[in-house]
Each structure stands twice: as structure tokens, then as C-alpha cells.
Amino acid sequence: MxxxxxxxxxxxxxxxxxxxxxxxxxxxxxxxxxxxxxxxxxxxxxxxxFPKTKQNKNTKLSTLSKVKLVMSSRLMVVTSVVAILSVLIGLFTYIYQPTIMNFNT
CATH class of the missing domain: 1.10.287 (Helix Hairpins)
Known part of the structure; x- marks a missing residue:
């Protein structure tokens, strides 16, 4: 040139x-x-x-990005941990309920 x-x-x-x-x-x-x-x-x-048009701001976020956005506050993290633990404890007691009842007799 x-x-x-x-x-x-x-x-x-x-x-x-x-x-x-x-x-x-x-x-x-x-x-x-x-x-x-x-x-x-x-x-x-x-x-x-370098396209002149701006990219669409409403692009779909991946699932991991959505989780990161939701979990950004500490209160939400603590609430989520408590909810998960209570579900796990409930599931544990439901599964092992006959075993627990056998010990009581």
C-alpha cells in the first residue's frame, strides 16, 4: 500500500x-x-x-451467572445455607425414621 x-x-x-x-x-x-x-x-x-452497534444488553445469562447474582448478598447466602440444611435434616429423618423408631422400642 x-x-x-x-x-x-x-x-x-x-x-x-x-x-x-x-x-x-x-x-x-x-x-x-x-x-x-x-x-x-x-x-x-x-x-x-469492533462493531459499531452496541451488543444487546438483554443477553441471556448462564445459570452460574444467575446464581452468582442471587448469592451476592450475605443474607441470601445465610438463608440459602439454612434452607438447604433444614431440607437435608428433614430428608435424613424421613429416610432413617424406621431405624430411629426401632431404637425407642
């Missing part, structure tokens, strides 16, 4: 000195086309890497 950028001003000067030069006008058109293609290429590359 640097060669093209260097060639364009030179070709323009040649055309001002010899306006009827077919070779200079063809080469100038070719150099301008190459420069335009390079600009479009880099523009597409930049747009792919």
Missing part, C-alpha cells in the same frame, strides 16, 4: 506535465483502485473486530 500511496502523486504530476499520456492515466486509475480496495479491506477488518 505504501508503494501505491507514493505512486499516486507522481502519476498525478506526470499527467499534469503530459495530459495525453495513456499509460500514466491507466496506472493512476489502477493505483487508485488498489488503494480503494485496501481501504475497504481494512475497514471491513476493523468493523468485524
Amino acid at each position: 505504501n508503494e501505491v500511496d507514493d505512486a499516486i502523486p507522481i502519476l498525478q504530476k506526470v499527467l499534469t506535465l503530459a495530459p495525453g499520456s495513456q499509460m500514466a492515466s491507466v496506472e493512476l486509475a489502477r493505483a487508485r483502485a488498489i488503494r480503494q480496495k485496501e481501504r475497504e479491506h481494512w475497514s471491513r477488518s476493523v468493523n468485524r473486530r
